[in-house]
């Protein structure tokens with residue numbers, strides 16, 4: 001049985017709780033600014049300053065040479081969109097993925113928003129299914145389960161809803177590094193993957209597509225889009241495995 005994944009010390013866990021709280025708080029604050037005519041760069045500036053004001057460090061800025069605080073991905077973009085002068089428009093779906101570092105420990109959090117359109121629409125449904133897929137994944141982040149319980153239940157739910165899950169990008173362990181073992185795929189068998197143990201922390205992040213799960217990367221070498229140009233949504237929580245079950249760290 002695979003047992004990869006580090007067990008956090010109480011001090012490390014406390015730092016991760018703080019890092020999670022900060023990123024959840026700043027993303028909530030950021031939501032109020034999301035309207036058409038704001039540029040993705042302005043969103044990024046807001047998040048960078050808000051994280052610093054909380055006494056934390058932006059986790060993504062400069063990591064693997066990524067040039068910004070947040071990955072902001074619009075419509076057919078799945079993940080790793082680079083903020084820039086492009087402005088949001090009514091009807092856009094925008095995924096904001098952001099992290100913070102407190103005392104060397106990371107958090108990672110993403111949400112998808114629909115701009116100035118009723119959630120009671122096809123786009124709104126894609127977003128709510130993706131959010132529910134994350135909730136289902138979190139419910140299965142229990143000591144004694146294999147990661148596959150998370151992967152399999154997410155995949156099953158998403159497919160039942162008529163969507164698909166991205167295969168080429170997956171969730172991950174998190175701690176002293178943003179990306180640590182084990183992998184947390186959004187597909188697979190219940191028996192697959194590492195065994196979850198108390199003290200592990202993982203980032204669960206379903207990426208759901210309206211059409212095919214196949215992806216390609218744009219010439220900027222970062223932005224991952226659906227190959228068929230159809231829409232995609234993404235939600236992510238940093239989750240600790242505790243004696244009392246899953247504990248979402250990326251919440252206020």
Ligand code: MG
Nearest residue numbers: 097108109236
């Ligand atoms: Mg993320």
Ligand code: MG
Nearest residue numbers: 108203205236
């Ligand atoms: Mg992540």
